[in-house]
Structure formats: structure tokens, C-alpha cells
Amino acid sequence: MTQETGFKNARILVAGGAGFVGSNLVHMLLAEDPKQIIVVDNLLSSDEVNVPSDKRVKFVVGSVTDTQVLANLPDDLDYAFNLVCYHGNQSSIANPMADHDNNLLPALTLFDRLKDIKTLRRVVYAAAACAVAEKTYDDPSPTTEEQPVSLVHDSPYSISKLVGELYGNYFHIRHGLPIVKARFSNVYGPREILGAGRWRGTAHTVWRNVTPTFVWKSLNGESLPLDNGGNTSRDFIFVEDMARGLMACALRGEAGGVYNLATGRETTILELANAINAATGNKSPLDLKPARDWDRSGKRFASTEKARTQLGFEAKVSIQEGINRTVEWTRQNTAVIQTCMDQHRKQLSQLG
Template identity: 65%
Template sequence: MTGFSGMSLLVVGGAGFVGSNLVRALLAAGAGEITLVDNFLSSDRSAVLEDARVKLIEGSIAEDEVLARLPQATDYAWHLACYHGNQSSIADPLADHANNTITSLKLFQRLSGVKSLRKVVYAAAGCAVAEKTYGEAVATPEDAPVSLFQDSPYSISKLVGEMYGNYFFTRGQLPFVKARFQNVYGPGEILGAGAWRGTPHTVWRNVTPTFIFKALHGEALPLDNAGQTSRDFIFVDDLVRGLMACALKGVPGEAYNLATGREVTILELADAINRATGNTAPHDLRPARDWDRSGRRFGDPSKSRRELGFEATTQIEDGIARTVAWTRANLRLIRRCMAAHAARLDLSAYL
């Protein structure tokens, strides 16, 4: 996309998995200057691109001194910072509140006074909107009813973030667009990056990078609910195109699913990863997670296709192959990040 040529851009959480991939794409699209904000709570400094157009502000967007250093004139902004992810939020709801809710409120209030701002895109969570079911799944549209009963503080804070953005939008000051993520995977997600966040999921993050790393070490892949849980897996390059489309074409006040529209079970994902890595270990079948009532879900991308011209084109086999290749090439980096948590977690099999 060329609509960002010469623009002043802001990416909050820009050193994270999605953020670093977005920054790379924005630079390729001719961005004039990118202000990147990150406190490295769940990211690694290696993800900050060395480019004269990238300016790093280190710290939390909830800090007043960080907010004061933001550019006075910004054309587009993306708010991707969060307290990653569901399990860490369950272990420490107050930390989730500090890093998911307060951050959104303070950023949106600060950006509401930026006259040059054309759009701010918020990383919303499709999991918070999807129906909680282990029965037959139906693709979740943007106008699906939202339950007041949520599975984790993470999903609660993501919904509150939408509400705060809607509040500042309705006051006529913030051109706020909601990009509802599905399960993103791809190159750049570093197991163990950042600080310890109270649970083994500091290292063992989303299912795809965890499975790939374990499969490369010949391990049996752990399948909660025997792998019958399902998700909508979207490749990070596709998601980044969606985030850019939300900025250029999204209507303020609206929500857009960045989804493939395809339901993939965790068993199917595990089988595909084992094929790609050559792992022959049998699966480790386990019961369902006790906190997760959202057994099966996937997103409906019809609105995004119609209004943004967005469509996820990467097939999961190709996306997994590319992610496996990246993981093989970056094992040293991944092990370095994992090693920082070795005092709290037995990682001797991998380091």
C-alpha cells in the first residue's frame, strides 16, 4: 500500500510480534517517520528495526512522560500494546488492567487532541466477541452480541478498550477504528521475549509458535480437549495488510474482523506442523482447559472484504512452512529469550 508515503506514523507496541511486522510493512510503503513505543514487557529489542525513519520511545504508553514525548502531529496511529495474553491476565488481573486498560484510556485521551490524526486503529480481540461454545461454530460477525461473562481479564480489558475508543469517538475527537484480531501466527513471534509474567505462558505463548518449537525438538504436541477446539488462524502478513487497510479505508466508529473465515481445529494445526517439521511423536491428548468456554470459533470477514477490500490469502500450510523456516533460522534468538526465565521454569531440554 502506498497511502503512507511521507506520513508521520505512531505504532504503540511496535516491537512486538505484530507491531514489528507492521513497522516493516509501513517502511516498505514509504513512511516518512515512525514513532515506535514499547516497554519490552513481552517483546525483544532485536525486533526494533534499524532505520533512520524509526524513532523508539521506550516505556509504557500509560506513563505521562511517554505520552508527552509523542509527536504533536501524527497522521495515523496503531494501538497494539497489550498484556499478553489470556493466561497471564488470569494469573495477575491487576497487571492486565495496568497494561491493557489504563494504557488504552490514556492513549486515546492523548490522541483525541491531535488535530492531524486521520485514523487510530485499535487491536481488538475477536475472542471477546465470539460465542462461547463447544458445539457447532458459526462465523462471528462484527455486530454479534457481546456477553458480560468473559473467560479472562484479557478479553474484558480488550472490550473496555473498544468502549473507551467509542467514547472518545462519539465526542467527535477521535477517528477510532476497531480491528478485531483472530489467532495471528507467523515469523517474528519470539517465545520467552520480555519479562516474566507469572506463568509458563511467558515462554509458551500462542499455540502455533509453541507447537512449532516443540515439534522441532521431536516432542508430542499437547492437545487440550483432544484437539477438537478450533480457531481462525491468520498469517501475520495478511493481518498487517488488514491493519493498513483499516487505517486507510476504515470508517471511524466501525469494527472490522481481520479473519480468514476458515475454522481450523487444533488437531488439524498440530498435524500440519508435524508434517512441516517432520515430527513423528504421537499427540499428547489432554482435557479441555478449565477456564476456556470458547471451544470453537472463527471470524466472518465479509464486512472487511466488502468495505476494506481486505482478504486473507495465505493458506495455512504455506504460512506454517514459512513460520517453521523462520523458527529454524532464529533458534539462537529464541533460546536466548527463553534462557532469561530458566530460573523459574525448567527449560533444560531446550537450552
């Protein structure tokens, strides 16, 4: 089965499909000529503008924790992607209960429903590399899929993602759920809309991941804030590569298996900031700040050997190309982004 034909005439569920990664996946899946894509999203941290207008797409506004939404899912799904999450480490720190309700609970309820659908070829779960990566500021080694898991975590988000994997393992062993766990590295690219969704209690409702925040500020001539002087590093993967990796997990991933979806390359936040400023022409000096009090994540990048050998997946888009494309998308979608940001202006002003 090849990636070009594996989804042809398939019925596919994408939970969280109005979000940043989910919507890119939906657009890419449509090119494979599926029978139907069912997008379920409660728009907590996403926007319906991301959902393509296509007769093959059925958009359900709701949560997979809703018993009626679950009951209405068809019993002949071929593939399911669970990309639901409560967006962001710092939002989860501000409200651990909301993280539980919108990150961990959706995984449990959806797995429990999907276990009864016998036509499923694969269920792909969006896991998180940050939940297993070593916390270090020394020279990091690539995080493998066999990395020992610590019971000490610095955010409820990380905990929820890890427990989601554990539930996936349980449903695979107990009920034969054909789950594949895809451990995300730091994804960036088009359709990540600053301020998308409802207010979630902190400024990070608007100022989401580092790349879209830096791109927006850079395009507006602002200084880019570098926590810990930008010494932290991440493995940045372009969203279209991530979507291809998710599809490879569905088509070639071993049921019960886990795979890193990453580039295998380490980029410091300082390097990222300089690359973004070069792409936008921003001349404002960098704003060097101390480390965040909760964040001990340090430097990290992922091993890509298993994904390459077993899935045939390798990231194709370089960090410079990805930044250039993200900057251009942001320029073209300024009005949509500004509208989403503006809806939270009052709450942001109250935070000072």
C-alpha cells in the same frame, strides 16, 4: 487513496511496535515510504531485536501510560496504531491487575492523548474477536461485527479488550477521535519469540500462543499437547495478512467502525498440530489432554464479508504456507528464541 501511497511521507505511531504483530506492521509500513515511524514499547512481552534498524524509525522504550512518553509524542501524527496488550489469557488470569495496567490502561491513556492531535487521519485499535465470539463446541457460525456482546467472560484479557473498544467508542463520540477497531483472530507467524520480555508469573511467559509453541516443540521432536483432544478450533491468520488488514483499516476503515481481520476459515488445533508435525517431520505421538479448566471458548471463526466489501481486505496466505514460513523462520532464529527462553529457566523450574 491507495494502500501503496496512503502512508507516503506520513508520521505514524505504532504503540507496541516491538511486539510480534507490531514489528511485522512496522516492517511493512517502511515499504510505503513514510516520513517517520515512532515505536513505543516497554518490552514487557517483546524484544528489541524485532525493531528494524532504519533512520525513519524512532524507538522509544517505555509505556504509553507514562505521562512523559505521551507528552513527547509529536502533535502532527497522521496515523496511530495501538497494539499494546498484556500478552495472553492465562497471564491475565494469573494477574488481573497487571492485565489492567498493561492492557486496558494503555488504551485509555493513549486515546486521551490522541484526542488532542487534530492531524490524525485514523487511530487503529487492536481489539479481540475472542471478546465477542459465541462460546460453543457445536457447529459454530461465523462471528460477525454485530455479534451480541456478553457480560460473562473467562479472562481479564478478554474484558480489557472489550472495554478498550468501549473507550474507543466514547472518545470517538465525545471528541471525534477517528478510531477504527480491528478485531483480531488468532495471529501466527515470524517474529513471535517464545520467552520474549520479562517474567509475567506463569509458564506462558515462555509458552505463548499455540502456533509458536507447537512449532518449537515439533522442531525439537517433542509431543504436541492437545487440550480437549484438539477439538477446539480457531481462525488462524498469518501475521503479514494481519499487518495488511491493519493498514487497510487505517486507509479505508470508517471512523468509529469495527472490522474482523480473519481468514473466515475454521482450523481445529488437531489439524494445526498435524500440519506442523508434517512440516517439521516430527514423528512423536500427540499428547492428548483434558480441556483447560478456565477455557470455554470452544470453536470459532470470523465473518470476513465486511472487511472484504468495505476495506477491500482478504487474507492471502494459506494455513499450510503460513506454517511452512513460520517453521523456516523459527529454524533461522533458533539462537534468539533460545536466549529469550533461557532467561526464564529458573522461574520455570520453580513451577515444576
